[in-house]
Amino acid sequence: MRFMVITKATAESEAGVLPATEDFDTMGTFIQELVDAGVLLAADGLQPSAKGARIYFDGDTKTVVDGPFTETKELVGGYYLIEAKSLEECVEWFKRCPIQRPGAGTRTNIEIRxxxxxxxxxxxxxxxxxxxVEKRHATVAETN
Incomplete structure (x- = not known):
């Protein structure tokens, strides 16, 4: 089974505050464990929403709105795509994820789908x- 593990944006990530060198090392160690276990398919962090856009669809009308977007707690900050035997296995992996800590009194979460x-x-x-679909997947795999 494949799972998308979604990390949430924080006020700091939306402000463009980059992780400290130590955070890169800690996260790199965790990601290497996923690679070594053969479960990681992809993982990336996302730029702040100020560098993005949304497209709203209303029938045939499409409206583009440039970021930033105000509801930080609803924004995706990054993602992992993994292959695991079950949801429970995926949960066990990501209970160990060294996510950046938000400010005092603030909670964050990881969503697994x-x-x-x-x-x-x-x-x-x-x-x-x-x-x-299989042909499209094969074409994508060949081009990457």
């Missing part, structure tokens, strides 16, 4: 559609 697999869609997802 299972990624859909073809079999999750049942008969609504035809053999032709599955084949098309």
């Amino acid at each position: 299972q990624v859909f697999q073809a079999e999750d869609f049942g008969e609504n997802f035809t053999a032709e559609q599955r084949e098309a």
Whole structure:
């Protein structure tokens, strides 16, 4: 099973405050453990929302709004994509994640969501559609 592990933005990350050298070392050690265990598929931090945009869809109307966005607690700060045997295994890995500590009196969290697999869609997802997805995945893998 694949899981997307979402780290939340903080006031500091939204302000562009970069982690200290020690934080890079600590996080690097954790990420290397994921690599060594063969579970890590991808991991990256995200730039502050001030460098991003949102697209709102209302029927045929699309409205683009440039960042920054105000609700820091709702913003994604980074992500991991991992392969694990179960949600429980993923949770055990990320209970050990050395996330940056927010300011005093502030809580943060990591959100874990299972990624859909073809079999999750049942008969609504035809053999032709599955084949098309597999071809796209293969093309992406070849270009990366």
